Amino acid sequence: MAKYGKKLVDHGLVESNFGNISVRIANKMIITRSGAALDEITENSVVEVPVEGTSELDLIASTETIVHRAIYRNTPALAILHAHCPYSVAQTLIADSDSIVPIDSEGMHFLHEIPIFKGMMGSAELAEGAAKALSDHRGAIAYSHGTFAVGKTLADAYVVTTQIEHSCRIKYLVDLAKK
Known part of the structure; x- marks a missing residue:
């Protein structure tokens, strides 16, 4: 978790104290604490909470714990990254549909489309x-909020996160050049 938290921050995909990371282990998940600096994750930066039901540790877990639980209950994901990628967020604000269709070759091949969904944080x-x-995609973007990417490992979810941001950046730059 520390490795991918640092990579997210180092590559500008999230500011240090925003975003969250979790991994599922059987019927529990380990998730970053609310306000944890993702580039400085230690053993004290995460908590273990159940996937089903709630726990007293929910009070200090990420505000997006409810979202991670829903994803784990409804998908085969074993790892989730939530980042506030700037081009991805910007694309949700200017998109005129409920998804973004990548125009770059990698995005078309690996993502096909990127769903946009709404809701207040947490x-x-x-x-x-x-x-x-x-349930049908490896990554999606919460309107005005950021990406959620899933995988069997954090490495998988990280690749999806970076691909979404890359595709959104390329689309933004091409659309800007057309103006």
């Missing part, structure tokens, strides 16, 4: 939207 609506979008 809300049941956001959790439901994320779980639905990620």
Whole structure:
């Protein structure tokens, strides 16, 4: 988790204290604490909470714990990265549909389309939207908020996160050049 938290920050995909990371182990998940600096994750930066139900540790877990739970309950994901990637967020604000269709070759091949879903941070609506979008896709973007990417490993989820941001950046630059 520390490795991928640092990579997210170092590559400008998230500011240090925003975003969250989790991994599923059987019926529990290890998730970053609320406000944890992703580029400085230690043993004290994460908590273990159940996938089903809640725990007293939810009070200190990420505000997006409800979203991670919904994703784990409704997909085969074993790892989730949530980042506030700037071009991805910008694309949700200017998109005129409920998805972004990549125009770069890698994005077309690996992502096909990137769903956009809505909901306030840490809300049941956001959790439901994320779980639905990620049941058929490896990555999606919460409107005005950021990417959620899933995988069997954090490495898988990281690749999806970077691909979404790359595709959104290319689309933004091409659209800008056309103006």
